[in-house]
Amino acid sequence: MFFCTKKKKTVPLSRRLLDIKGKLTKSLYSAQTYDFDDLSCEERTIVGHIKQTTGLLNVNNVSRTKAYLDFYRQYPEIHWAFLGHAVSRNGGWNMTDLKGDLLSRLxxxxxxxxxxxxxxxxxWLIFQDAYPQFLLYGESIRRKRGLFHLLPHFGISKFMEVIWEDFWYRRDSYILAMAQVVNEQSYLEARMIQNPFYMEKVLHTLEFVLQDLLSFNQILFPSLKKGRKTVLTGMTxxxxxxxxxxxxxxxRLYHLLFSDxxxxxxxLIWCMIQPHSGxxxxYWPQIFNDVNEGLPGPLQIRRLRNCRLIRNSPRLYSPRLEYAWPNMKHRPAEPGDWFDDCSVVRYLIENDEPVDGKITGDYCETLQNLELAALAKKTVFI
Structure with missing residues (x-):
């Protein structure tokens, strides 16, 4: 028996996006070369300064996360800077979880x-790709002329050169933000997700535990409500x-941050008053502490019930990043431009799908599952 399924209606590209697609197509087949020696003295100075500044700030998750927020506060029209900041906070929390009370036992x-x-x-990879774009935009504002022809000298995709040129004239923050989402995730795809080393050592393992156990699969956006109570929104x-x-x-995360x-x-207020420590x-000092209050060795008793500490229980250890991990020296980013298909412009179509951001229940369940696994001395990795 055969069943007919209704084909999903394809949303046509707007005139604006058709124009962007035409420019992307032209860029894709352009044979233009980029020689540093062909730059003017002024342009070489700009490129050198941006590379130096990016390197100084790309030290660890804490320095990157702060840099994103500082830039957003100066240039609030660059929405991805705030999205990058909020997601980078989660990256830091995931890093320190590895040395915290629960995952370190598993x-x-x-x-x-x-x-x-x-x-x-x-x-590190995302910052060294995204932050030079931000600094070049700042230089363009100061000099009152677009400098986006310099983007290839930072190894940044042709895709973003077209997008930044469009933003410079039309100031569409949504299209720029969505283009940066596409760019950064595509940039990571070959370098991280399809990397044989990470596929074997991390991703094949991660796929098993993401669904039910670890907290790597939840992105949390804390906010401050009346009464100074911290409320979580986010997505899984x-x-x-x-x-x-x-x-x-x-x-969807963008819509959570900007649609309301x-x-x-x-x-934003919570992020400004609460420096990122990892x-x-x-966000939850009533449950976590960056000083270890518990005893070493196996977890002996349950501490959490309904996302609250059981009376007289020590808080869960969640160290600051600086005490959990040393700064890592990175090899240079792998060369290459991911952009080879203009159809990605469809991701830039504005989408107003509703997102409620309810995450507290799922996150509490994750914490309780982790604690139960630790109490059972379940060896997830050996």
């Missing part, structure tokens, strides 16, 4: 190091290995 040191290297490399990652799903997640003005302000104490 993973041996070798596996902890492999997961940390994966998270840190991805965080599904199919982490799928480029398409990661881009769609990025779009009051929610945006609540999250410890989950940043």
């Amino acid at each position: 993973m041996n040191e070798k596996k902890q190091e492999e997961f940390f290297e994966f998270l840190e490399r991805g965080n 990652i599904h199919q982490f290995g799928s480029l398409h799903e990661r881009i769609i997640l990025g779009r 003005r009051q929610r945006h302000q609540d999250i 410890s989950r104490k940043d």
Whole structure:
């Protein structure tokens, strides 16, 4: 028996996006070369300064996360800077979880190091690609002329050169933000997700535990409500290995941060008053502490019930990043431009799908599952 399924209606590209697609097509087949020696003295100085500044700030997750927020506060029209900041906070929390009270009891040191290297490399790669774009935009503002022809000298995709040129004249923050989501996730795809080392050591393992156990699959956006109570919104990652799903997640996270003005302000205010340390104490000091209050060795008793500490229980240890991991020296980013198909412009079609951001229940369940696994001395990795 055969069943007919209704074909999903394809949304046509707007005139604006058709124009962008035409420019992307032209760029894709352009044979233009980029020689540093052909730059003027002024342009060489700009490129050198941006590379130096990016390197100084790309030290660890804490320095990157702060840099994103500082830039967004100066240039609030660059929405991805705030999205990058909020997601980077989660990256830091995931890094310190590896040395915290629960995951450290379920993973041996070798596996902890492999997961940390994966998270840190991805965080480093995105910053060294995204932040030069921000600094070049800042230089363009100061000099009152677009400097985006310099982007290839930072190894940045042709895709983003077209997008930045469009933004310079049309100031569409949504299209720029969505293009940056597409760019950064596509940039990571070959370098991280399809990398044989990470596929073997991390992703094949990660796919098993993401769904039910570890907290790597939840992105949390804390916000400050009346009464100074911290409230969590966010989303859960599904199919982490799928480029398409990661881009769609990025779009939904963007809507969580920007579709509701009051929610945006609540999250932004929290981020401004709470410096990022890497410890989950940043948002839930009633449950987490960056000082270890518990006893060494196996977890003996249950501490959590309904996302609250049982009376007289020590808080869960969640260290600051500086005490959990040393700064990592990175090899240079792998060369190459991911952009080879103009159909990615369809990701830039504005989408107003509703997102409620309810995450507290799922996150509490994750914590309780982790604690139960630790209490059972369940060896997830050996």
